[in-house]
Amino acid sequence: xxxxLQLSFAGTTALVSGARSGIGAATxxxxxxxxxxxxxxxISSPNAVAPHPLVRHSVADVTDASSVTQVLGKLLGEGAxxxxxxxxxxxxxxxxESLTSExxxxxxxxxxxxxxxxxxxxxxxxxxxxxxxxxxxxSLESSRVVALINPEPVAHYAASKAGLEMLTxxxxxxxxxxxxxxxxxxxxxxxTPMTLVNHAGVADLPERAALRVPMGRYGxxxxxxxxxxxxxxxxxxxxxxxxxxxxxxxxxx
Amino acid sequence: xxxxRRRALITGGTRGIGKGIVEWFAARNLDVAFSGRDQSAGxxxxxxIRAEGRVVHFIHADLKESGSAAELVSSAVxxxxxxxILVHNAGIYPEHALAEMTLDDWHTVLDTNLTSGFLLAQAAxxxxxxxxxxxxxxxxxxxxxxxxxxxxxxxxxxxxxIDGLMRALAVELAPQGTTVNGVAPGTILxxxxxxxxxxxxxxxxxxxxxxxxxMGSPDDIAAAVEFLSNTNAGFxxxxxxxxDGGQTIPEVQGNS
Numbered sequence: 001x002x003x004x005l006q007l008s009f010a011g012t013t014a015l016v017s018g019a020r021s022g023i024g025a026a027t028x029x030x031x032x033x034x035x036x037x038x039x040x041x042x043i044s045s046p047n048a049v050a051p052h053p054l055v056r057h058s059v060a061d062v063t064d065a066s067s068v069t070q071v072l073g074k075l076l077g078e079g080a081x082x083x084x085x086x087x088x089x090x091x092x093x094x095x096x097e098s099l100t101s102e103x104x105x106x107x108x109x110x111x112x113x114x115x116x117x118x119x120x121x122x123x124x125x126x127x128x129x130x131x132x133x134x135x136x137x138x139s140l141e142s143s144r145v146v147a148l149i150n151p152e153p154v155a156h157y158a159a160s161k162a163g164l165e166m167l168t169x170x171x172x173x174x175x176x177x178x179x180x181x182x183x184x185x186x187x188x189x190x191x192t193p194m195t196l197v198n199h200a201g202v203a204d205l206p207e208r209a210a211l212r213v214p215m216g217r218y219g220x221x222x223x224x225x226x227x228x229x230x231x232x233x234x235x236x237x238x239x240x241x242x243x244x245x246x247x248x249x250x251x252x253x
Numbered sequence: 254x255x256x257x258r259r260r261a262l263i264t265g266g267t268r269g270i271g272k273g274i275v276e277w278f279a280a281r282n283l284d285v286a287f288s289g290r291d292q293s294a295g296x297x298x299x300x301x302i303r304a305e306g307r308v309v310h311f312i313h314a315d316l317k318e319s320g321s322a323a324e325l326v327s328s329a330v331x332x333x334x335x336x337x338i339l340v341h342n343a344g345i346y347p348e349h350a351l352a353e354m355t356l357d358d359w360h361t362v363l364d365t366n367l368t369s370g371f372l373l374a375q376a377a378x379x380x381x382x383x384x385x386x387x388x389x390x391x392x393x394x395x396x397x398x399x400x401x402x403x404x405x406x407x408x409x410x411x412x413x414x415i416d417g418l419m420r421a422l423a424v425e426l427a428p429q430g431t432t433v434n435g436v437a438p439g440t441i442l443x444x445x446x447x448x449x450x451x452x453x454x455x456x457x458x459x460x461x462x463x464x465x466x467x468m469g470s471p472d473d474i475a476a477a478v479e480f481l482s483n484t485n486a487g488f489x490x491x492x493x494x495x496x497d498g499g500q501t502i503p504e505v506q507g508n509s
Binding site for chain 1 (some may be wrong): 259283320337377386419424425427428430432439464465466467469470473476477479480482483484485486487488489490491492494495496497498499501503504
């Protein structure tokens with residue numbers, strides 16, 4: 001289509017966590033289509049997908065830094081890594097009164113600590129790149145209370161994503177010494193398996209929620225992937241420490 | 254079938270960031286109309302870009318004059334045939350200390366930077382509604398929305414106002430499929446800034462506080478505007494994208 005953003009990334013390598021479904025999977029597809037060699041990381045084995053010559057699937061747990069290091073060592077050796085997309089994340093229901101200590105630790109471990117440790121593990125390889133960039137996938141819920149299903153806002157998820165926003169800014173400042181840029185995208189209601197599992201159980205919720213979005217619909221994973229690709233690209237070389245909400249205008253209402 | 258080329262109007266395109274956006278868009282095969290107050294500079298930019306075989310039209314306009322915004326949009330639509338993208342970049346930043354700032358000074362800055370944005374959007378909205386993917390991008394600033402600079406109260410207010418205008422229009426124009434966003438540049442090295450920083454050592458002292466280690470270029474802003482204008486950016490609206498090399502990352506350093 002005319003007016004579609006064209007980006008060029010030939011010869012570069014990216015690590016995408018949470019690569020098996022939703023936004024992560026769409027990001028893997030788009031980056032590979034753009035010519036990037038992609039290491040698609042997930043805690044579970046990939047579905048039987050048609051193999052793309054530029055995509056290598058690997059199993060690792062982002063809460064276990066050594067498993068990420070192991071994958072990178074095996075696949076990259078002494079080579080460079082240009083991009084990291086921290087997309088691994090979980091969502092669970094539960095308000096403050098019902099959440100246990102275990103609920104809190106699991107949520108923060110995966111969504112927040114996981115991104116920090118994945119990035120730390122990748123750092124030796126990122127430092128060999130000439131133009132490295134990181135994108136953290138946060139959420140509308142990092143800055144807005146969303147309570148679509150239960151009356152109680154989902155405290156631990158929101159807190160984990162708010163933490164990831166500030167981690168992004170801190171990393172942007174910290175890693176600028178190596179010429180590494182760090183930004184975040186904050187998706188609103190996106191039509192992913194995670195959202196649909198949460199929203200589909202509730203009668204007509206997707207329709208009602210879409211009415212609250214000025215654009216009148218849920219976003220597609222590919223629309224978030226496009227923003228991630230732009231923030232990784234050369235065109236975004238003056239953007240670091242920024243956050244971009246992709247929510248169809250929801251946060252402006 | 255030949256693909257429909259996207260058509261853009263860019264205000265304040267004779268120099269600096271605006272000129273960078275005009276050149277960037279033209280180089281990517283968009284048809285461009287751009288405005289400016291400086292007739293000879295505008296004609297020169299137009300000639301340079303046409304020499305490369307691109308479609309570009311310079312339209313002389315001073316946006317603080319009443320009626321000029323509507324007239325500009327109308328001329329642009331006549332020249333281009335239709336309109337897909339409006340980029341409001343025109344802006345001025347004269348310095349006035351609060352004690353000396355006259356009401357005229359205030360109005361001149363607010364009229365040029367902010368009120369023109371309202372009038373341009375009002376005139377362009379119906380044309381953007383007819384596009385398969387209408388886009389408005391306001392060039393805002395980190396100065397005002399994020400930080401304040403002494404002597405620029407009117408400028409800071411105008412750019413804060415631009416962000417409010419942007420969010421309201423994002424909600425109002427969403428039903429017609431038009432997105433409305435902002436790009437907030439940090440310190441961008443333009444001709445006028447180079448003059449401001451002519452004093453030896455001043456440029457280095459500014460660059461030192463920017464985490465990416467350099468000042469921005471008009472191209473950095475143009476790339477962000479292009480991203481927000483592309484047809485795949487239809488779920489991004491009401492957002493201000495900060496393009497500042499990390500300059501406004503809040504920090505306190507003990508050793509600086």
